[in-house]
Amino acid sequence: xxxxxxxxxxxxxxxxxxxxxxxxxxxxxxxxxxxxxxxxxxxxxxxxxxxxxxxxxxxxxxxxxxxxxxxxxxxxxxxxxxxxxxxxxxxxxxxxxxxxxxxxxxxxxxxxxxxxxxxxxxxxxxxxxxxxxxxxxxxxxxxxxxxxxxxxxxxxxxxxxxxxxxxxxxxxxxxxxxxxxxxxxxxxxxxxxxxxxxxxxxxxxxxxxxxxxxxxxxxxxxxxxxxxxxxxxxxxxxxxxxxxxxxxxxxxxxxxxxxxxxxxxxxxxxxxxxxxxxxxxxxxxxxxxxxxxxxxxxxxxxxxxxxxxxxxxxxxxxxxxxxxxxxxxxxxxxxxxxxxxxxxxxxxxxxxxxxxxxxxxxxxxx
Amino acid sequence: xxxxxxxxxxxxxxxxxxxxxxxxxxxxxxxxxxxxxxxxxxxxxxxxxxxxxxxxxxxxxxxxxxxxxxxxxxxxxxxxxxxxxxxxxxxxxxxxxxxxxxxxxxxxxxxxxxxxxxxxxxxxxxxxxxxxxxxxxxxxxxxxxxxxxxxxxxxxxxxxxxxxxxxxxxxxxxxxxxxxxxxxxxxxxxxxxxxxxxxxxxxxxxxxxxxxxxxxxxxxxxxxxxxxxxxxxxxxxxxxxxxxxxxxxxxxxxxxxxxxxxxxxxxxxxxxxxxxxxxxxxxxxxxx
Numbered sequence: 178x179x180x181x182x183x184x185x186x187x188x189x190x191x192x193x194x195x196x197x198x199x200x201x202x203x204x205x206x207x208x209x210x211x212x213x214x215x216x217x218x219x220x221x222x223x224x225x226x227x228x229x230x231x232x233x234x235x236x237x238x239x240x241x242x243x244x245x246x247x248x249x250x251x252x253x254x255x256x257x258x259x260x261x262x263x264x265x266x267x268x269x270x271x272x273x274x275x276x277x278x279x280x281x282x283x284x285x286x287x288x289x290x291x292x293x294x295x296x297x298x299x300x301x302x303x304x305x306x307x308x309x310x311x312x313x314x315x316x317x318x319x320x321x322x323x324x325x326x327x328x329x330x331x332x333x334x335x336x337x338x339x340x341x342x343x344x345x346x347x348x349x350x351x352x353x354x355x356x357x358x359x360x361x362x363x364x365x366x367x368x369x370x371x372x373x374x375x376x377x378x379x380x381x382x383x384x385x386x387x388x389x390x391x392x393x394x395x396x397x398x399x400x401x402x403x404x405x406x407x408x409x410x411x412x413x414x415x416x417x418x419x420x421x422x423x424x425x426x427x428x429x430x431x432x433x434x435x436x437x438x439x440x441x442x443x444x445x446x447x448x449x450x451x452x453x454x455x456x457x458x459x460x461x462x463x464x465x466x467x468x469x470x471x472x473x474x475x476x477x478x479x480x481x482x483x484x485x486x487x488x489x490x491x492x493x494x495x496x497x498x499x500x501x502x503x504x505x506x507x508x509x510x511x512x513x514x515x516x517x518x519x520x521x522x523x524x525x526x527x528x529x530x531x532x533x534x535x536x537x538x539x540x541x542x543x
Numbered sequence: 544x545x546x547x548x549x550x551x552x553x554x555x556x557x558x559x560x561x562x563x564x565x566x567x568x569x570x571x572x573x574x575x576x577x578x579x580x581x582x583x584x585x586x587x588x589x590x591x592x593x594x595x596x597x598x599x600x601x602x603x604x605x606x607x608x609x610x611x612x613x614x615x616x617x618x619x620x621x622x623x624x625x626x627x628x629x630x631x632x633x634x635x636x637x638x639x640x641x642x643x644x645x646x647x648x649x650x651x652x653x654x655x656x657x658x659x660x661x662x663x664x665x666x667x668x669x670x671x672x673x674x675x676x677x678x679x680x681x682x683x684x685x686x687x688x689x690x691x692x693x694x695x696x697x698x699x700x701x702x703x704x705x706x707x708x709x710x711x712x713x714x715x716x717x718x719x720x721x722x723x724x725x726x727x728x729x730x731x732x733x734x735x736x737x738x739x740x741x742x743x744x745x746x747x748x749x750x751x752x753x754x755x756x757x758x759x760x761x762x763x764x765x766x767x768x769x770x771x772x773x774x775x776x777x778x779x780x781x782x783x784x785x786x787x788x789x790x791x792x793x794x795x796x797x798x799x800x801x802x803x804x805x806x807x808x809x810x811x812x813x814x815x816x817x818x819x820x821x822x823x824x825x826x827x828x829x830x831x
Contacts, residue, residue, distance in 0.1 A: 296818060304815060510647070514633075
């Protein structure tokens, strides 16, 4: 069961320890590329930031406002496609293109909101999926605009210049690292602002009880749409970032149902409706799925000696395990829903809370 | 006119199979109020089961349903007892996520075993067609429609005439009242999920001669099953039967008159319109 959180219960003041730790982590993250040059490590970090942005933006609509959209691929894909089409066919640099993406996503979000927010519970979930599927099929069929199932491949990214000086030419992963980091921090800051503002209290009131919130004078349609727009804009940024970073998009990789599910899972695994939930979820998911993708898990199994690399099972694992990295999403979500419905963060909180209670009792009996 | 009639009839035939998938989903929803997002993946398992029976034992896909029905029933009961039962009182979104997770596990396990290559079952009748009064009908589709009709009739008889069927309907109408009347609600839930899974699996077996078989086919059919059940009214079996046929017709007519690429868009737009203007569905309120 979800713990009932009243707005006043939020801890607004930072403790010094937490502030110092956060600052240290931030400094370490900003200095990271100076000491680590391995492109693969940077790639993993960029994926981690991307996942944090995606999860964090869903969290504002799903976690704080209680509207479980399973169609966020629509915004991710709309952002990705707009930026990519502008860059590839109209020669608009991506840092202008993302604004085009945001503009389109806001229109799309308002349209989707006008349909889906009339519905509640499972019907809302189904409608959000249906709209995202319509977007995917449209991208498949509008071949003149989106190149259909073949997708769009970015041939080159124009260098980022400011007043004649070249700031970065996007040839290494480092600029992407910093863009990802800044966007991820921005997402966390916005989540924090939402949690501690009047706007956020309205969102949370809607999440806890729509009818009660309505009777208190909260305009459900307006607040749900505000939450949706914030959420959609950040998802679109994540989509644009992904498109430019990877350099290739097609409907299955940016608009499919899998993407929507993945976005929700990041939050579910970390902890819904918490500031650091998406961060924790990404910390769990990104390394795990990367380890599977790059066959590290198969290697580890061989190292333990349970299965030899040459045996039939070994060869099979080596060939196939990499293709089934989404399996880990499935197993994780089943475990999380059955055993820790408040996510990893909630689970840890519960464990520590139990310890504290038993600790108190001990002092009493002594 | 012939073209129209042709697409209408093939729509009705495929609609019969869709109805089977939809009925399975609607029974599960009716009894447990759980939306099963793994429904298409269960169907996909039925397809692979048929594929294996065909390639390994040489059993004809339409005969293989005699094996598929009981096996998928056990599989569904197992899923219910082990997983779904634990979230019956949980938030609806958690139930949805659990079934999404189960679906991911199924499709990815199948991908591990069979890779994501497309498999086909090529029987002697796979591409043959029967011609009736100038309208040609695909033979495997016609056979599967006849089997579907028989299964649906048997299902109606089971739910209306037998004690267990009545108990299932009672559980769907009011879980607590049914329990007070001495019905073993937990057992009914297991039977209901088993039924739903075996209907989905059977549908998978029936379309396997005409469709490609691959691990990710499930999500398309999960979405179709939702459209069908919402169109018919969640929990209504008559509605799901009707919804299946309507969707089948909508698909095949729009494939002919618009384009096959846009036919799914037509279905989803229809779905949104129903959600917006008649959320209780065609047969709303009359539960099972």
